[in-house]
Amino acid sequence: MSTFGQEQDGPVTAPADLCAVVLAAGLGTRLRPLTMLRPKALVPIGNVPLLDRALARLAEVGLTGPDRVAVNAHWLGAQIADHVGDRAHLSVEEEPLGTAGALGNLRDWIAGRGVLVLNADAYVGVTGPADLGALLAGWDGDRVRMHGVKAGKPDPFHGYNFAGASLLPAAAVSVLPDKPRELARTTWRPAEQSGRLDVIPLTGLYLDCGTPADYLAANLHAARGENLFGAGVVLTGQATGSVLGDGARVDGTVQDCVLWPGAYVAPDEHLHRMIRVGRDLTVPAA
Template sequence: MDVCAVVLAAGEGTRLRPLTGRLPKALCPVGNVPLLDRALDRLAGLGLAGPRRVAVNACYLGDQVVAHAGGRAHLSVEPGDPLGTAGGLGNLRDWIAGRGVLVGNADAYLADPDAPPGPDVAALLDGWDGRSVRLLGQPAADPAAPGTFSGHVFVGFSLLPWRLVRDLPAAFGDLVRSVWRPAEAAGALTVVPYRGTFYDTGTPADYLAANLHAAGAGSLVDPTATVTGRLARSVVGAGAVVRGAATRVVVWPGATVGPEERLTDAIRAGTDLTVPAGSPSRGRPDRANL
């Protein structure tokens, strides 16, 4: 069955401000790898690569997303404000052209301990009938909570049939109300369990937690970074300089931690921006354009 993929990367990342005042959310690094690259690598692991098979939508700071994606994907630049998760697909209707669509949120961090970076999503495609809707999900702490599907929370990837995509307008809308809930009511939605680690990275706390997971038990330091201070469970990007102390900190590429600074549970960008991180939260569906 012919399937294409769309990475939703148009959102403003309002919950990550002021970090997303400098970079679009899709290019924020997790484990020193931009989120968009993680999504494209994951799809490539499924055999979905190149501008005929993969599309990326862009809007907020879209020139940065376009330049970064380059020729690796078909690019759909939305004018004005982001069109939302459903509108973004509607805007790509002519490109999708009759195919099923594997849709991934750019801000989804997934880590399968057995088979990264792609085969963990392959379960969505396995045995698909081409007509039903599939969501990748994890059991919810409260199975009856709003935003759950069959007692699961959505973890970033869904599989949609062409019959439900072809009529989506290129106007603002979200997949929850436009596709997922109607399919659920019709008995045409299936949740595929995902047993790996998931963070949606949309808040500073979840973004930090995803970075620390990517770093493992210690710290992850780019070979071009300079660290002369104290480092504990932190991620340090390319060209960054850490002369002070950093504990559970993400230091963005090119950022600096001065010799007198003591940072804990935070994200540092540049020389002057420090964003504190609170406690991680559980995911909420369809937040790719927030």
């Protein structure tokens, strides 16, 4: 049996018999109309798509490439496929299979390994050892683990709400069906009830980016109170504490806003806590 997540003269890295699955098949209904244009996994946070942030987090613990990392897709799946390319194994679902069914559908690819499951829509305000390294450290491969933040929502686990990342032993993964099922019912609650669930507190900010308010909050956290400019931004007006995507143009005023690539703000517009796409789509954070 492998020793999981032990630190040896440096950062924690994943062992050879652990793989990762990034869950990116969600419909993103609460984030519409933004997710009518892009799948939630590809909406930009600080000018970086959420999926790229997830892949970068996995890379920090040595999980990269299509043999070690898989991404599932459903809604606007062609966009996910084009974006992933050869960076990960792609699993396209004809119907949404949920968090557990997605793993059952990947049984052949998983091939008896343990799995680090990562929600693509998870934004965290920590990096390095405090992030996935903390989840891996000291894990023996037999217990179920999850990142958690102090409960502020219903149905916590040991007083913590799930924070977007979980470690599943190979034995727990092997019994998951390739049908619509959720890990909360198939794996996490049973593990909690039998005393086999460990919650590893996640320090710092965690947001699931599921609503316009949380999506804006994640972007403003990434900007850290300053303007964050993409390539080719034109600013003839005024911007304060905002994220401006590639090719955006501001002739008016924006404060605490997110502008998607190519967005335009006219001279007579004054946007506050808004998300602007193109010239006409404006989504309030409230």
